[in-house]
Amino acid sequence: MRPVYRRTLTSIGRRSYAVVLPKEWVSKVGLNPGDSILIEVQHDNSLLLRPIASEHRATQQAVKVIRTGATLRREITAAYLAGYDRIVLRSDAPLSSADREVVRRTVRGLTGAEVVSESNNEIEIQILLDTSAVEPEKVASRQNALVANNIEIVADAIDEWSGDRARVAMMMDEEIDRHYFTLVRAVRAYARSGRLPTVRLLDLRLVAKFLEDIGDRLVRISELIASNGTSKPPGEALSSVAEKARALVPTQNRAFESFMRYEVELAEEVISEISVLIDSLSSLERMEGVQVDKRAQAIVNELKRIAEDQIDIADITTPLPEP
Numbered sequence: 001m002r003p004v005y006r007r008t009l010t011s012i013g014r015r016s017y018a019v020v021l022p023k024e025w026v027s028k029v030g031l032n033p034g035d036s037i038l039i040e041v042q043h044d045n046s047l048l049l050r051p052i053a054s055e056h057r058a059t060q061q062a063v064k065v066i067r068t069g070a071t072l073r074r075e076i077t078a079a080y081l082a083g084y085d086r087i088v089l090r091s092d093a094p095l096s097s098a099d100r101e102v103v104r105r106t107v108r109g110l111t112g113a114e115v116v117s118e119s120n121n122e123i124e125i126q127i128l129l130d131t132s133a134v135e136p137e138k139v140a141s142r143q144n145a146l147v148a149n150n151i152e153i154v155a156d157a158i159d160e161w162s163g164d165r166a167r168v169a170m171m172m173d174e175e176i177d178r179h180y181f182t183l184v185r186a187v188r189a190y191a192r193s194g195r196l197p198t199v200r201l202l203d204l205r206l207v208a209k210f211l212e213d214i215g216d217r218l219v220r221i222s223e224l225i226a227s228n229g230t231s232k233p234p235g236e237a238l239s240s241v242a243e244k245a246r247a248l249v250p251t252q253n254r255a256f257e258s259f260m261r262y263e264v265e266l267a268e269e270v271i272s273e274i275s276v277l278i279d280s281l282s283s284l285e286r287m288e289g290v291q292v293d294k295r296a297q298a299i300v301n302e303l304k305r306i307a308e309d310q311i312d313i314a315d316i317t318t319p320l321p322e323p
Helices: 023-029 053-061 072-082 097-108 136-160 163-193 198-226 235-260 264-284 294-315
Strands: 010-012 016-018 037-041 047-051 063-067 086-090 113-118 122-127
Touching: 063 072, 072 086, 072 097, 072 163, 097 113, 097 122, 136 163, 136 198, 136 235, 163 198, 198 235, 198 294, 235 264, 235 294, 264 294
Parallel strands: 063 086
Antiparallel strands: 010 016, 037 047, 086 122, 113 122
């Protein structure tokens, strides 16, 4: 039979009330002073209490052991996203310089990750990121700002056919990816604690993925420019393509804003605006200077895919939930 406790409601100040929790329950779930408790209102107005701190500690204590191999980078990233705070890489043979370089490059792309010990056969990575202090919506906003800025940089690279600007854009993408990984880790932590509705967390994860995809498409455009710095498409075609690329900056921000603010009307407006932009990009594909240059064709195609990602972001927008 489940234990039943009776407690007296105590007034705290003018607006708050308190109930003393049973000591047996607090001890059983492993709570300590200062820990948080999730209080969920049920359909019948009863309350469901769930300890948050015990779940968080379980995650913090978990260690992921990975054997080295061809999928090393992917496995480290997957363990980071899953919420492990310690990742140990082990090998039967001494770790090669190639494996060590993969570890270092991967760790640089993960916020809060740091190699804390290293030996012939083992590398330990510690994750110092406190996900309880990371707000997914703020991370997503920062990721969007980086994406919008990178669209502007790529537009300049197209207009000037500048390999230097293109390389700057490729460097910026590392920061976009870092924010994506941070957000996914934070979303999973929030899902365990219940601090945001599950639907909102899923939408944030999806929007972050669209932002990452836009970043990847900007890299493809940049690689085309950086690897063909000495010869460029016709000048008139470049100016027209760059103009359309710059038009994607305000639509990027407006699409994201509609999602963050739950503004369905704004979402509909920006979707119509982007649809017109996609039509103009399709017309640009028939421009003589673009038709004769495969690089220009590829860039226009990537810009169309970016515009479609923006529509997908706006399309996720839903009305503000009722309290």
